[in-house]
Amino acid sequence: MIAPRRWLPHPLLSLLLLILWLLLFNTVSLAHVLFGLLLGILVPLFTQRFWPGSPRVRRPLHLARYGLVVLGDILIANVEVAWLILGPVKKLRPAFVTYPLDLREDFSITLLASTVSLTPGTVSADVSADRRTLLIHALDVADEAALIAHIKQRYETPLKEIFEC
Amino acid sequence: MLAMAIPIAFTLMSLALLLNLWRVVRGPDLPDRILALDTLYINSIALLVLFGIHLDTMIYFEVALLIAMMGFVGTVAVAKYLLRGDIIE
Amino acid sequence: METIIEALVALFLLIGAAFALVGSIGLAKLPDFFMRLHGPTKATTLGVGGMIVGSVLYFSTRGEGLSLHELLITLFLLITAPVSAHMLAKAALHLRLRTVERTRGEGTLPRGDVK
Incomplete structure (x- = not known):
């Protein structure tokens, strides 16, 4: 057996x-x-x-809920970005934000980077070689710290629960 | 209802494709052109799906799926070339 | 019943086309590459998504049973769009493309270890 x-x-x-x-x-x-x-x-x-270091999904139900949250955010993000694009360009406040990563495994970092790219006004541009910082470009941001806190609380913490405990 | 919506959707999609084409021609840099081509193929997938509904046939599904796959591979390949092929070591 | 579904299909097709157009407007009008990157990665995937939902509704209500295989295209695009956006952003950072002057923050990572 x-x-x-x-x-x-x-x-x-x-x-x-x-x-x-x-x-x-x-x-x-x-x-x-x-x-x-x-x-x-x-x-x-x-x-x-x-498969690099085969990712273990510890909580499949949390993963499903995370997927639904991201899907909902994608819808909202699209409306927001559409609104920003149609509005006056001069008003946009683009910025590069360096985001300190708590995740350590390649697979979960990839998931976080994809999520960031798909959700409100942000695109992940680069990961540092030591996997500790993520470079994010934001289309219109008023407060960098608030953006980092938002991503950390809404996406990174659930991902950490799902993959790394 | 549908007979009215489909021509409108076709018009919007054609406008989108024309704007993408303008960005391909205009540039100014290579990543801009690649991004424009990327958008062009994604929009053409939408156009194909729309065309399938217009002609009331599912034949175009495979075409759309193949364009999605090939387009992605193409974009990544060209972006990789820009990353690696330009380094003078 | 028929007309309601037809209206829904028409609505989804129009929403999809409108989002695709907005994404392309963003591509044409925004001033620098990194800002242009936002339009296509978000608006166009939703544009195709809207079309696909319309198509699923249309082909599923023709009396030949459920037709869900169009969802594969959306799934595939949702997985690939961030990857190609990431690759393009990396290439653009590597080529040091100009950004609009009011862009805050540096386009490089600390310690300069851009991989």
């Missing part, structure tokens, strides 16, 4: 692959479900070596 960790190293990834496979064929028939399951088991097994 092989331990589940060996033949199912990334259960969430396997589930995601199955869903992707079914979406691609736009049907839910038994044959497709079985083949999707097979792919969901085989693909993580064969690509396991390429």
